[in-house]
Amino acid sequence: MTNCTTAATQIPRAGHPRFPPHNLESRLSFLHLVTNQEMSTLREALARGHVPADFEAKLNHLAQGDLLHRTVARHCRSFIELLQAAHNGSYGQATPEVCERLLRVLAYVRKDDDSIPDYQPGGFVDDQQELRKADTEYRSLLEQFKAWRLRNQVPALWWS
Numbered sequence: 001m002t003n004c005t006t007a008a009t010q011i012p013r014a015g016h017p018r019f020p021p022h023n024l025e026s027r028l029s030f031l032h033l034v035t036n037q038e039m040s041t042l043r044e045a046l047a048r049g050h051v052p053a054d055f056e057a058k059l060n061h062l063a064q065g066d067l068l069h070r071t072v073a074r075h076c077r078s079f080i081e082l083l084q085a086a087h088n089g090s091y092g093q094a095t096p097e098v099c100e101r102l103l104r105v106l107a108y109v110r111k112d113d114d115s116i117p118d119y120q121p122g123g124f125v126d127d128q129q130e131l132r133k134a135d136t137e138y139r140s141l142l143e144q145f146k147a148w149r150l151r152n153q154v155p156a157l158w159w160s
Contacts, residue, residue: 029133030115030126034107042107047087051080055110062124072109072124075131079106082145091148098138105134 045052051059062073079102085091086099094102108130112118115126135142 029130031104031108031130033111033114034104038107038111039103042110043103046080046083046103049084049088052110055106058110058112058118068124068128072128072131075135076106076109078142078146079131079134081149082142085145085149090152091145093144093148094141098141102134102138105130 042052042055050056059073059076062069062076065073082091082094083099083102083106086094108114109127116123118124118127
């Protein structure tokens with residue numbers, strides 16, 4: 001039988017091969033796998049006010065999945081809403097550089113055959129990692145956008 005002292009010494013710590021240091025994860029990025037054509041296609045679709053059919057189907061499928069999948073879908077929807085509001089000029093707080101980064105993250109999530117192919121077990125871990133990094137980096141902007149959206153867009157939906 002193990003007691004608390006013995007059990008605590010058996011728990012792997014950060015830096016242990018099973019638990020790499022957190023800063024290693026934050027340095028890894030897979031966004032370089034997104035091509036200019038993938039960026040352009042997604043940019044054009046979002047600028048027209050819609051999500052490409054394949055990406056829409058993927059997000060709908062993810063929204064029905066486990067917590068990781070639902071989180072990926074929810075973050076993507078938030079990024080899409082922000083990009084569309086920035087593009088149509090209704091929300092002016094996002095810089096072109098921020099919009100480009102969020103678009104690249106979305107294009108990465110849209111790819112099925114990325115660093116960890118989405119059809120493999122754990123295939124959305126890399127997608128979640130990229131979303132989380134962008135969410136952390138732009139947290140203030142994303143929260144400001146959500147507050148702006150609640151004040152400016154949601155009431156209009158109730159009255160239509």
